[in-house]
Amino acid sequence: MALEVVLRFIFGDDYELVGFDFNLLSQEPARNMEFACSFRALGKIILQVIERRRKDTATSTDALGMLMQARDPQSGQLMQDSQLIDEVLTLIVAGHETTASTLNWAWYLISQHPEVEQRLSNELNTLTTCSEFGDLSRFLYTRQIIDETMRLYPAGWLVTRKALRDDRLGEYFVPAGTEIYVPPYFIQRHPDLWEEPDRFNPDRFRPDNSRHRHRLATIPFSAGPRNCIGEHFARIEMQIHLMTIARYLRLRYIPSRPIELEAGVNLRSKYDFIMYPEAKMVGTSESA
Numbered sequence: 565m566a567l568e569v570v571l572r573f574i575f576g577d578d579y580e581l582v583g584f585d586f587n588l589l590s591q592e593p594a595r596n597m598e599f600a601c602s603f604r605a606l607g608k609i610i611l612q613v614i615e616r617r618r619k620d621t622a623t624s625t626d627a628l629g630m631l632m633q634a635r636d637p638q639s640g641q642l643m644q645d646s647q648l649i650d651e652v653l654t655l656i657v658a659g660h661e662t663t664a665s666t667l668n669w670a671w672y673l674i675s676q677h678p679e680v681e682q683r684l685s686n687e688l689n690t691l692t693t694c695s696e697f698g699d700l701s702r703f704l705y706t707r708q709i710i711d712e713t714m715r716l717y718p719a720g721w722l723v724t725r726k727a728l729r730d731d732r733l734g735e736y737f738v739p740a741g742t743e744i745y746v747p748p749y750f751i752q753r754h755p756d757l758w759e760e761p762d763r764f765n766p767d768r769f770r771p772d773n774s775r776h777r778h779r780l781a782t783i784p785f786s787a788g789p790r791n792c793i794g795e796h797f798a799r800i801e802m803q804i805h806l807m808t809i810a811r812y813l814r815l816r817y818i819p820s821r822p823i824e825l826e827a828g829v830n831l832r833s834k835y836d837f838i839m840y841p842e843a844k845m846v847g848t849s850e851s852a
């Protein structure tokens with residue numbers, strides 16, 4: 565789902581033509597050099613879309629359309645083909661596995677905490693067919709579950725920076741060229757910042773419990789001028805996904821393999837979570 569959402573956002577109507585070519589991203593679990601080469605080769609498909617669009621006079625309002633129209637503020641130049649391909653590949657990589665992995669953990673955590681699942685169901689019982697985009701902010705508990713999932717399992721578990729010049733970091737001297745590793749995973753489980761840091765407790769993110777917390781105690785989307793450009797997009801996508809499914813279904817976890825982390829570029833579960841869907845009687849707390 566996350567892959568389809570980001571591809572539709574990038575390619576708009578052309579998704580129907582090229583979506584299939586990107587299936588390898590969700591079908592191939594390995595993230596090794598072989599995968600990187602197959603992924604890079606998808607640049608050819610992106611170039612074909614770019615070239616087809618250049619022959620067409622209509623401009624598209626999807627992300628690729630916006631990138632193709634963007635001009636450098638100083639030189640007024642459009643982006644070169646290679647830049648366009650890089651931008652699109654970055655959006656695909658950054659915009660699907662992160663969201664998918666967070667939702668994966670969210671469903672697992674919900675399945676392990678029946679009281680959380682119950683409160684989520686209660687909140688979603690107030691959802692109606694007339695609910696609109698603007699109503700999303702009313703579903704505070706759903707949002708707290710997402711925040712608490714990202715605290716425990718931040719998809720971007722490690723963020724890196726390189727000092728361009730000599731600098732200071734607190735009491736430390738940082739020579740130019742030093743690589744700095746900032747790990748949201750450890751910050752977000754640090755006992756100086758969080759009580760019972762390993763416990764899943766969405767109530768931590770209730771507004772009254774968040775007031776006194778350090779601004780950077782939780783940074784799943786990183787911070788500063790190069791933080792995640794897709795934060796708002798991802799939050800909305802994850803909330804709609806959870807609300808749509810949790811309103812009708814309870815996902816029961818079927819223990820099969822041990823729960824192990826795989827800390828690659830993204831933090832993923834090493835093995836798939838197998839879940840069994842159970843229908844809920846909408847409007848009640850009962851399941852059928």
Ligand code: HEM
Binds near residue numbers: 654718793794795
């Ligand atoms: C739960 C979902 C997501 C998480 C946890 C996440 C997290 C992050 C993190 C930690 C970074 C690194 C920022 C840094 O180095 O300071 C990042 C970068 C980025 N993210 Fe996300 N992200 C998510 C979803 C998305 C989505 C949906 C998109 C696009 C539609 C996106 C696009 C990007 C891009 C383009 C960058 C690179 C920014 C740059 O280098 O300037 N992300 N994200």
